[in-house]
Amino acid sequence: MAGTATMERPADAKAAPVDQDVLIVGAGISGIGMAVHLQMHSPDRSFGLVERREQLGGTWDLFRYPGIRSDSDMHTLGFVFEPWKHEKSIADGPSILEYLNRIVDERHIRERIRFDSKVVGADWDSSAARWTVTMEDSKGARSTTTARWLYLGSGYYDYDEPFDAQFAGRENFQGQIIHPQFWPKDLDYKGKKVIVIGSGATAVTIVPSMKEAAHVTMLQRTPTWYFIRPAKDGFANFLRKFLPEGLAYKITRFKNVRLQDIAFRRAREKPEKVKEFLTKKLQESLGDRYDAEAFTPPYNPWDQRLCLVPDADFFEAMKADKASVVTDHIEEFDATGIQLKSGKHLDADIIVTATGLKLAVAGKIPVRVDGAPVDWHDHFYYKACMFSNVPNFSAVFGYLNASWTLRADIVSEYVCRVLNHMRDTGTTVATPALADPSSLEEENVFDFSSGYIQRSLHIMPKSTAQLPWRLSQNYVQDRIDMRTGAIADGVLTFSNARAVASAPAELEAAE
Structure with missing residues (x-):
C-alpha cells in the first residue's frame, strides 16, 4: 500500500507570490464589470484580464449577423455604475461595443487586458494558495500567469462550436x-x-x-x-431631459427591474392571462x-x-x-x-x-484542484457564483428571466466583499465547504424548456431548492442576499496555504 506524506506547514505559512491578486478571464460584459467593481470596492487588489479574441466585447464582438442587438433593455443590461446614454434602450451591437470600449478607456482598464490569450488550463495549488493559468495565443505559443483568485467572465456558451441540428441532406x-x-x-x-x-x-x-x-x-x-x-424608452428619455444622467438611469433601471419581475411572476402565476395579453398584441400588430x-x-x-x-x-x-x-x-x-x-x-x-447555442461550463477550461480534474456536474453552486469545494474561484451565469448584467453586477460586488473579508482577517483561501454532497437535495432550477438548456443539463453544476447552494432566478431577492448576507456564514470557510498530502514516488511505483 502506498504511503502518504503528512507534513504540515507552520501555522503562519505564507502564500506564494503571484502576478496579480485577481485574474479575470474574458473581456466581455462580465469581465469588464468585475474589473470596474474591483477598482471601486477592492482598490488594494491588483488584477489583470485575459481575452482569447483580439478585441474586447465577448458576445458583442463575436456576433456580426444583420441587426445584432440586445434582447434586454440597456437600462438593465447596462452596468449599475455606468448610465446608458443612448436614445434607444434596445441597442444594436455597435452601440453596445462603444459603451464597453468607453468604460474600458475612461477607467484605464485596456492596458490591463492581454488579448489573443486563450486559457487552456487552470491549476490550483493549495500549498501555494494560488492559481497557475496556462494561456495559448493564436500562433500556438504558450505562457503562464499566477493569481490568488480566478474569476471567469467567459460566458455560458461554446465560442468554437454552435449547436448542430444535423439536418439530413x-x-x-x-x-x-x-x-x-x-x-x-x-x-x-x-x-x-x-x-x-x-x-x-x-x-x-x-x-x-x-x-x-x-x-x-x-x-x-x-x-x-x-x-x-x-x-x-420614452420614460427614460423624458427623465434625462430634467434629471442628472446618473439619477435618471437609476430610476429607469429600478422601474425596469420591477416590471421584469412582475411580468415573470404573473406569467408563472396566471399563464392564461399572459397568453391572452401577448396574443392580443400580436393580433393588433399583424x-x-x-x-x-x-x-x-x-x-x-x-x-x-x-x-x-x-x-x-x-x-x-x-x-x-x-x-x-x-x-x-x-x-x-x-x-x-x-x-x-x-x-x-x-x-x-x-x-x-439559427438553431441555437451550445452551452459550455467554465469556458471549457480544464480546471484542476491540487492535480485533480474538476467535473462541474459533481459540484454545487454556492451563492450563484462559487462552487462547492473549489477554492478562490467564481464565475458568472446570467439570469434566464432577466438581463445578464444584473447577475454580473451583484456577483462582482459579492466577490469584492469576500476579498475584503480575506484582507481583514489575514486569510488567503476562501472555499465553499461541502463535506457530504448527498446531504443536499437537488432541484433543477433550469425549469425552462428551451432546447439549449435541456441539452446541457448533464454538464451543468448542481443546485438545490434553498440557498446558499442554489443558482436562483430571482434577482430582486438575490441582490438583497448578496449585498447584506454574512460573508462568514459557516459554509464559506477561510484559511491559508497548506501542505498537500502526496505519495512518495518510490512507494507509488512499488504499489
Whole structure:
C-alpha cells in the first residue's frame, strides 16, 4: 500500500507570490464589470484580464449577423455604475461595443487586458494558495500567469462550436449555409431567397434586418412567444431631459427591474392571462396576417425566454411581404432548398441555421484542484457564483428571466466583499465547504424548456431548492442576499496555504 506524506506547514505559512491578486478571464460584459467593481470596492487588489479574441466585447464582438442587438433593455443590461446614454434602450451591437470600449478607456482598464490569450488550463495549488493559468495565443505559443483568485467572465456558451441540428441532406444544397455565430463579413444576399431556420431571438432579429433580400422565410418547428415593445424608452428619455444622467438611469433601471419581475411572476402565476395579453398584441400588430398556428406556442410564456420584438419590426416586415413564417418539420435539404415533411418545398439561395447555442461550463477550461480534474456536474453552486469545494474561484451565469448584467453586477460586488473579508482577517483561501454532497437535495432550477438548456443539463453544476447552494432566478431577492448576507456564514470557510498530502514516488511505483 502506498504511503502518504503528512507534513504540515507552520501555522503562519505564507502564500506564494503571484502576478496579480485577481485574474479575470474574458473581456466581455462580465469581465469588464468585475474589473470596474474591483477598482471601486477592492482598490488594494491588483488584477489583470485575459481575452482569447483580439478585441474586447465577448458576445458583442463575436456576433456580426444583420441587426445584432440586445434582447434586454440597456437600462438593465447596462452596468449599475455606468448610465446608458443612448436614445434607444434596445441597442444594436455597435452601440453596445462603444459603451464597453468607453468604460474600458475612461477607467484605464485596456492596458490591463492581454488579448489573443486563450486559457487552456487552470491549476490550483493549495500549498501555494494560488492559481497557475496556462494561456495559448493564436500562433500556438504558450505562457503562464499566477493569481490568488480566478474569476471567469467567459460566458455560458461554446465560442468554437454552435449547436448542430444535423439536418439530413445539407451536403446536397447548392447555395450557402450559414450559422449566425460565424456570419461571413461580406455576405451578399441582395435579391436572394433566404430561409432562416429557428424562431428565437436570433432568428427574429435577422429576418427583418435582411432588407435587401428578395424574401426571407422564417422556418420554425415550434412557435415562440413574442413581446412587442418600443426600441426607445420614452420614460427614460423624458427623465434625462430634467434629471442628472446618473439619477435618471437609476430610476429607469429600478422601474425596469420591477416590471421584469412582475411580468415573470404573473406569467408563472396566471399563464392564461399572459397568453391572452401577448396574443392580443400580436393580433393588433399583424391584423389579417395573424396566423394562430404560427404564433401559438405549445408552452406557457416564460417556460422559455420571451422573445423581444422592438417596434414590431418583425411583423412590419411580414406585412410588407418581405418576410413570412412557415411552421413545419424538415424532411431534408436538397439542391434548391428544403423539403418539408408536409410535402411542401421551400426554395432558397441562402439557408441560415439559427438553431441555437451550445452551452459550455467554465469556458471549457480544464480546471484542476491540487492535480485533480474538476467535473462541474459533481459540484454545487454556492451563492450563484462559487462552487462547492473549489477554492478562490467564481464565475458568472446570467439570469434566464432577466438581463445578464444584473447577475454580473451583484456577483462582482459579492466577490469584492469576500476579498475584503480575506484582507481583514489575514486569510488567503476562501472555499465553499461541502463535506457530504448527498446531504443536499437537488432541484433543477433550469425549469425552462428551451432546447439549449435541456441539452446541457448533464454538464451543468448542481443546485438545490434553498440557498446558499442554489443558482436562483430571482434577482430582486438575490441582490438583497448578496449585498447584506454574512460573508462568514459557516459554509464559506477561510484559511491559508497548506501542505498537500502526496505519495512518495518510490512507494507509488512499488504499489
